[in-house]
Amino acid sequence: MTLAELTARIIAFRDARDWMQFHNPKELAVAITAEAGELLQHFVWQQPEQIERRASERRAELTDEMADVAILLLELAHNLEVEVGQAVLDKLERNERRYPVEKSRGSNAKYNEL
Amino acid sequence: MTLAELTARIIAFRDARDWMQFHNPKELAVAITAEAGELLQHFVWQQPEQIERRASERRAELTDEMADVAILLLELAHNLEVEVGQAVLDKLERNERRYPVEKSRGSNAKYNEL
Amino acid sequence: MTLAELTARIIAFRDARDWMQFHNPKELAVAITAEAGELLQHFVWQQPEQIERRASERRAELTDEMADVAILLLELAHNLEVEVGQAVLDKLERNERRYPVEKSRGSNAKYNEL
Amino acid sequence: MTLAELTARIIAFRDARDWMQFHNPKELAVAITAEAGELLQHFVWQQPEQIERRASERRAELTDEMADVAILLLELAHNLEVEVGQAVLDKLERNERRYPVEKSRGSNAKYNEL
Numbered sequence: 001m002t003l004a005e006l007t008a009r010i011i012a013f014r015d016a017r018d019w020m021q022f023h024n025p026k027e028l029a030v031a032i033t034a035e036a037g038e039l040l041q042h043f044v045w046q047q048p049e050q051i052e053r054r055a056s057e058r059r060a061e062l063t064d065e066m067a068d069v070a071i072l073l074l075e076l077a078h079n080l081e082v083e084v085g086q087a088v089l090d091k092l093e094r095n096e097r098r099y100p101v102e103k104s105r106g107s108n109a110k111y112n113e114l
Numbered sequence: 115m116t117l118a119e120l121t122a123r124i125i126a127f128r129d130a131r132d133w134m135q136f137h138n139p140k141e142l143a144v145a146i147t148a149e150a151g152e153l154l155q156h157f158v159w160q161q162p163e164q165i166e167r168r169a170s171e172r173r174a175e176l177t178d179e180m181a182d183v184a185i186l187l188l189e190l191a192h193n194l195e196v197e198v199g200q201a202v203l204d205k206l207e208r209n210e211r212r213y214p215v216e217k218s219r220g221s222n223a224k225y226n227e228l
Numbered sequence: 229m230t231l232a233e234l235t236a237r238i239i240a241f242r243d244a245r246d247w248m249q250f251h252n253p254k255e256l257a258v259a260i261t262a263e264a265g266e267l268l269q270h271f272v273w274q275q276p277e278q279i280e281r282r283a284s285e286r287r288a289e290l291t292d293e294m295a296d297v298a299i300l301l302l303e304l305a306h307n308l309e310v311e312v313g314q315a316v317l318d319k320l321e322r323n324e325r326r327y328p329v330e331k332s333r334g335s336n337a338k339y340n341e342l
Numbered sequence: 343m344t345l346a347e348l349t350a351r352i353i354a355f356r357d358a359r360d361w362m363q364f365h366n367p368k369e370l371a372v373a374i375t376a377e378a379g380e381l382l383q384h385f386v387w388q389q390p391e392q393i394e395r396r397a398s399e400r401r402a403e404l405t406d407e408m409a410d411v412a413i414l415l416l417e418l419a420h421n422l423e424v425e426v427g428q429a430v431l432d433k434l435e436r437n438e439r440r441y442p443v444e445k446s447r448g449s450n451a452k453y454n455e456l
Binding site for chain 1: 115116117120123124127130131132133135136138139140143144146147150151153154156157160162165166168169173176177178180181182183184185187188190191194196198199200201202203204205206209210213215218219220221222
């Protein structure tokens with residue numbers, strides 16, 4: 001499945017319902033943040049040793065929230081004429097420079113603190 | 115570019131740095147939410163008539179935030195053994211039932227309020 | 229009701245349950261963000277002309293989410309030994325300088341764009 | 343310092359700038375969520391044993407983000423005619439019932455899982 005194929009399905013769904021009128025970039029950013037918050041909700045107060053079990057028990061709900069974020073993100077990228085696959089590759093390339101393996105291996109420090 | 119290819123690149127980047135130790139599902143959900151918040155930040159207080167211009171002026175930054183969300187989301191899906199493309203298709207199918215075209219066209223009501 | 233009195237009630241509630249062990253600053257920031265996301269959820273896709281009615285219909289739920297954010301914020305401030313009332317006054321004073329009335333009146337521009 | 347006094351200062355600041363026109367409940371919820379995201383940002387990828395040090399090093403920035411959330415929350419409560427101190431007390435009372443001390447002491451389980 002390519003990103004272009006998924007995006008085409010998402011846009012067809014939206015346009016069949018005439019929803020573009022509600023989906024300016026701010027509204028999509030609001031919806032993405034709200035869905036990310038739902039994803040996070042599953043882990044509130046969970047201690048490190050509880051996380052994997054929680055993720056496993058809530059796998060269906062988490063999959064659902066991840067799908068919501070992905071759908072909204074692909075629509076936003078489409079509307080802004082951003083090729084999100086290329087954006088990911090560009091960001092990885094930038095991060096290769098920001099986080100050289102020898103300096104960042106095994107460290108969770110941000111690039112400006114390495 | 116397929117999702118599997120992008121995911122492979124993301125996981126190679128992570129593993130070269132031995133970062134899996136920091137990336138349990140909760141930490142990834144925290145990072146996704148924080149990045150979604152950065153996306154939203156660009157639109158705070160912006161009025162409807164300002165949104166498209168703001169999105170256009172901030173296109174590079176927005177692309178960067180979208181890439182961050184996408185990278186984290188693909189890693190989370192990989193770690194949970196979720197095929198995110200399939201999850202998107204499943205969710206669209208569910209939404210087809212929740213939002214029948216004849217009832218939802220031109221309406222921004224939630225499915226339980228249609 | 230003073231902030232000190234409210235905070236004392238919140239801390240008594242927490243300590244009676246021995247919950248400080250779960251409430252480090254990161255966990256509180258996670259919980260605050262998740263609760264803010266619940267607040268936001270009530271307005272997703274709502275158009276400008278629908279907002280006031282939505283807020284009125286959901287007043288009880290919004291009050292509940294606001295209380296959750298306030299409780300977590302007061303606990304975080306307490307734990308970090310921050311006097312949140314003073315922090316608010318300090319921030320208002322800083323904003324007085326950042327947003328002089330003559331330049332910012334009727335404008336939603338950020339201080340660095342005025 | 344009472345909540346009523348803080349709120350009066352916040353509203354005077356806003357009205358001197360004629361900003362009520364930008365501050366409907368949705369916009370305030372968006373801004374609260376974005377500020378909560380900034381608070382969270384300070385802790386992304388931080389491991390449990392790093393949290394207290396991070397909080398201590400970033401105390402000034404965290405205080406600033408907490409003030410932003412508090413200002414927006416007090417304004418939202420004012421606009422919705424919600425007495426946030428009372429809302430906190432009401433929520434604590436509800437939580438007393440949801441989380442009886444004998445069942446919830448030392449547990450991070452949600453009330454519906456106790």
